[in-house]
């Protein structure tokens with residue numbers, strides 16, 4: 001009889017969760033960071049005064065709107081991740097993001113018609129991935145789910161230093177909604193993590 005009761009309880013709980021999801025009481029995805037670099041116009045070579053980013057190594061350019069280097073008309077301002085000093089740049093958010101799980105989206109494109117292959121290392125918590133961008137690759141959006149175990153900045157690092165880098169047109173970070181049924185699982189996960197930490201402390 002007890003089994004039936006438990007089953008009933010489970011069915012009720014699932015039903016409640018489904019209703020909660022249906023009525024939208026689950027957390028919604030929210031964009032907590034976004035930049036398309038358009039506000040950096042008119043830009044310039046070896047640009048450093050970004051609103052939301054620091055150039056933490058090398059140099060980058062913000063291609064001026066309407067300049068002869070305007071590879072992607074109609075996209076406002078964007079960044080050439082290899083500036084003009086023979087030392088490709090590292091672009092890092094000024095903001096560190098709190099631990100959690102996020103959806104990272106960014107738009108990378110090629111240097112257009114200059115026969116130049118660029119490797120861009122994207123670093124953000126659990127993500128450390130190299131994106132290889134050919135000159136004639138069009139602007140393309142990439143999406144990655146990432147987990148931050150500790151407060152982390154997002155960075156884009158172009159390899160090399162020949163003054164022709166990949167083009168970064170935008171980047172955004174969104175929270176990922178937590179389904180109603182997940183808190184119990186997350187609780188279990190935290191329990192395991194705590195046990196691990198205790199084990200590490202004792203080791």
Ligand SMILES: [Ca+2]
Pocket residue numbers: 036037038075076077078169170
């Ligand atoms: Ca842009």
Ligand SMILES: [Ca+2]
Pocket residue numbers: 061080082083084163164165
């Ligand atoms: Ca450049």
Ligand SMILES: [Ca+2]
Pocket residue numbers: 082116117118160161162163164165166
């Ligand atoms: Ca290059």
